Amino acid sequence: MNRYVLRNATIYTPYFTIDRGCIYIEDGYISEVDMEPCASTDMKAIDLHNYVVGPGFIDTHIHGILGVDVMDAKPSSFLSMSRALLRYGVTSFIPTTVTAPHNTIIEVCKAFVEAYSQWTPLVGSRLLGLHLEGPYISSKRAGAQNKQFIRSPCIEEFKEYYSICRGLIREVTIAPEIEGAIDFIQTVSKMDIAVQIGHTDATYRETVQAILAGASKATHLYNGMREVHHREPGVVIALLSTPTVYIELIADLIHVSREMLKFTIDYAGVDRIILITDAVSATGMPDGIYELGGLKIKVENGISKLAEGGGLAGSTLTMDKAFRNIISLGYSIGDAFRMVSTNPAASIGAVERERIGLIRPGYRADLVVLNRELEVVMTIIDGYIVFNRI
Template sequence: MTQRVTGKVVTPTGVIRQGCVELDGERITAVAEYPAKRDGHWIVPGFVDMHTHGGGGHTFTTGDADAARAAAAFHRRHGTTTLLASLVSSPFELMRTATAAFAPLVREGVLAGVHFEGPYLSAARCGAQNPEFLRDPSTDELGRLVAEGDGAVRMVTLAPERPGALDAIKLLTSHGVVAAVGHTDATWEQTRAAVSAGASVGTHLFNGMRPLHHREPGPVVALLEAPNVVCELVADGVHLHDGMLTFAAAVAGPERIALVTDAMAAAGMPDGEYELGGQPVAVADGVARLARDGAIAGSTLTMDAALRHAVTAGIPITDAVRMVATTPARAVGLGDRVGALQTGRRADLVVLDDELTVVRVMRAGTWLD
């Protein structure tokens, strides 16, 4: 049955001020002008969050399938129609059990895949990662996870300076898994070597990384200047200054910047005591920090809030929409299916009012409650 959604339609190339999205079943069949009716609402593609640990009081980090369903449902209400379930550094057995638990959810379409943020990370730049579980990359471990996941494992973040990292990157990319650079004390040269080996994402750029220096540019510059690397940014005003947000967006362009939430279970919940990777987290004024040392411990962000923050910071709405949908979809290999209001894509869209607050969400042609 054909449906038509009208309003200010944001496409990858611009805004159709009086436009419509037509769909039949689960697919978009046309995006065009529709001057017969004016509608003040924005129509944007469903958001794609390639880095989130949970939300709505539920977490992905324990490998619990019911919690994963609930966390995904929470983020869908905020417009995120596609997401990866991100884990934090964990023992190998937890990585295996989480892969087994989440693989059916990937096949069902609840999740778009699993993202392992660690445990192959730098102790010096571990941030809120549990240092107890950090270790060198293991191609044996990764090979087993990829095989047992049967397509569920979509991205792995690692530190390229750790022994075995380059071999791990080559293994991952040979199986179609995205290799990301993050939580790293790597030099510029080491980061460039990781990119040459196949790494194509920078995990929450600036955060958990050796800082910029004019005599040692480090991983930030190496990732920003690599034309095939998509750089994640957490646009919450806490992880990075708005000036750095707009600077990175200007340098890399919206086609290479992906806004992510890095959300943990406390997203959408009251301030209080929470947990991340076996470590106590205190949330005050919406900011999550490790109880032991005050390190930022993920966020309480949602993708609609990230979009609003980016636009308020001065990023044009067409660019910001690319950064919350089109670019992350392409970064994790889903750009031909989701992330843009284009003919043939899955009919995922978000209706926003003029304050960019979510009014309605559609996923695969069905309006969500």
């Protein structure tokens, strides 16, 4: 069914709230958004009284879920992630690598391209491209990345990845203080790729230089970064104080406290915040021992840590939980949708390129339907109802 109307829903576009609204869907796109009473039509109607509809969640930083991992380097793993994310309201996502040997990243790129060619809306969440989180990062701030494979940025190596990925690299994380980083940022930011600053020990000055060179996003702010100091404000303050930089936050209330989340959102402004999961393969699985980029991780009470050293190693967060967590801090549902949908899309140019992240005529019918408890009850991709428990 790809031609129908959703009626009587509370719609968050997210810039407007329509208390009793209609969304007309034709051939995978939104053809009209209106208020009740809606015009009569021969379209099939789905009554969503007492339900909330917003643009589908977009996770731009995720490593794995339900036992599969991006670094498996298998097309089936990407497609399994795609299917698994539907129940959490995710309509689009960017699988994210970790620091690894050159040939391993090559194999990941090949597997992604194959999965991308097989994807349809009926498979699952939309594959937007890859995020290379490493290998061009700081050994001092490696976090749960394998230090053995960290290396200096090499534009020739990156262009090989880009070529094998057929231009489907959408984001790359880099530490701006390492040798060759600024030249790398200048080159890559001109390739329609979002350059992110993360896993870094950069000073304030080094970070500003990176932003001026074209860096436009912060990779999970605070985590894997030099701490703030009143005599050397460092990377965090440079990123926060630059209005053109998007800010990733892991809103699991573990990586960043409630107080710091609220401070960051209030200071930076809602339109700069991108909620991510940074989820690993243990997400949706029982506690136990798992792996991330060749490093053993131990999950206890849903908290993922390195088995050796005990540092945080990704998360088991899902986007629907991140959405509810932010609302629990006092933010509106409309603001939350901007942080999980519109801003992630805007940060990689997907509002214009893929026509996602907004409920507006001419945009893709990528939607999430929530009940009054803000639990996902329906996921729609290109107009296809791909998850439904109403």
